[in-house]
Amino acid sequence: MTSFDTTRRGFLTAASLLSTTALLGFPAFAQDYPSKKIDYVVPYNAGGMSDNISRLIGEKLAAATGQQVINDYKPGAGGAIGANYFMSTPADGYTLLQSTNSFYGIIPLVTKVQYKPLEDLVPLVLVGDAPMVIAVNPAVPATNLAELIAYAKANPGALSFGTAGKGTVGHLSGEWLQKRAGIELLHIPYNGTPAALQAVLANEAQILFGPESAEHIAAGTLKGIAVLGDTRWQQLPNLPTTVEAGIEGWAPRSWHTVSIQAKAPEEVKTKLNALINKILEEPAVRERVASFGLIPGIASYDEVQQRARDDNEQFGALIRDAGLAIAN
Known part of the structure; x- marks a missing residue:
């Protein structure tokens, strides 16, 4: 057999395999992915919720694929620095972004960023929801949502809510409650959630939105x-939801996801959704996610994208109404 015959036979075999792969509907790129290390951008400092999630998912993803998953910390500007850096990397699926729905519904509307949230960035999975609890100081004469709304209507502007700052989910939760309940509250921004929590405990502010109040509710x-x-x-199973309390429809929420650039190959997106969802279905992983203070979640690729669209629309309306929107 000549060298030409050997080369020709090799070429035909390769072509046949590629043709069969295409006919079966499995792109060769997706079959090979991942074939090298994956960089995992964390847009916050080490030690926080995003870091905990990225370490958990990264470790499991590395075990499932046989490839290294390396955290790359890019903190600053409420996550905008990390997001902008992420958008500067190749859109080949080998760089992921640990993110929240704020990257779709809040950050791009209140901070200068170098991406369009529904065009350039795609959420892959629902890791879990951070429950936005409404908690009040014991001095407030209300034990449920109806009583809180009634008191606020009878005393307009007498109640204040403390938050980690303007444009945060806590701030927008207060704006939402005022709008949906027809009440007037005073917003007091503090330097971070711990300061806001302490203010509500001291009755400097009366209302707090977020999961941080759980242990204090349990303690009374x-x-x-x-x-x-x-x-x-x-964690607070006897606490009703706002839907149960009579305010139906969308409410402000904070949920964690893993994002990828929209220009990444579609087959890589769907493969990552399946891989990470399989990880998130593991009982031990769900326990870890719950231990972070989240409500573990599973969502299809289409469902999690719809969540991002809904939050972009709903948070956008709240942000514009509150006069917080900037032009990017």
């Missing part, structure tokens, strides 16, 4: 009113 130093949305939190 704060009163739990409701959980925003339609899903109860197992």
